[in-house]
Amino acid sequence: MRPSPWLVFTALATATGAADAAPARGRQPNPELRLVFLDAGEGPPIRQGATDAASVDLGRVVARSCGARLCPRTVVTKRFRLRVEGAAATRFVRVSAFVRDDAFGQVVRIDGRLVTALPQVIGAATPLNVAVAHTVEIEVSATAPEGALSHDIVWQVEDFR
């Protein structure tokens, strides 16, 4: 009698789905993990709001010149460091980020990776308690309206056990 490969396949497919869903079911806030945003140098944490929150001001964002003309896009860059503090057993965490808002004509990138409303992995294995340098880029199109610029970039860390 031939084996029934579809049975195994079906069961494995179910198992794979469970693997994807398991972290979501098992996710729980870990107060031991704390995100600390530091400036690019050796300075203190950049302006802190609430716990695990920070804010940076890019100041005036004006279209740059490409030769004698205005560039179609202007990119403003801010470097900073992120340190994930924790006493967890694991020494690495996965760091991902997403933006809460979506402003017309503006694009957010972190370390060159496009960041949207869907979480984007920034560091698949980020060491705990080590400040890791990152670059956030805000690209402003010439067609974007003038006015206040504000992006909430939410950083998530996952500690797998």
Next chain:
Amino acid sequence: MQSIRYPKSLRFPPAYRSAPPDLEIKAEPVGLANPFQGSPMKQLSILALFATLATATIAHADTSSGTLTVTGTVESSISLTIESAGGTTSGTGTAAATSDLGNISKYGSAPTGFTLARGASNWTISSTIGVKVDKANLTSTDYTLTAQLGSAPASGVVWKLNGSSVLDSSETTLTSTGTYGSTGSYSWDIVVADSAAAAAIDNTLNFTATSN
């Protein structure tokens, strides 16, 4: 006919007993082949399946999150460039172009890019100036363009743009509905009286674009 016995329930082999009890898998005789019957390879497949299920279920993650808020102010801007002009011109495509007309006279040749018209008591060299205005982060749909001479013209010399005299004391409006991103062409005339002294006519045309 061969009779096949199915186990009513399959429990984890010893190696996986640490898995949660809710991972018990029950096999019902629904006409499928007995997964335990046959070669050891088939049994290995089932064990691999168990391992996958066990691994998938016991994995979990602790999470934490933080927010980095990036703020700033996007400011609007416009740029003006001289795209073309009569004479031997340098710096086109920038905001500071220079046009050299060389030596000009009523009965001589017209400078490069110019035409020469002789009148009864004066003469006029004519060309055009192309001006382009671009915008960024601006909702305005058009702009006003003015021009003004940088210094008083030589006696007997009149500078005109779009048919209007351009002075050093006040701005002359060339258009109040300029279109962003396209080059506007404006007629440029220099009228020289026959009575004007032979001398340099050097001057500067200053253009100013203002968004409406």
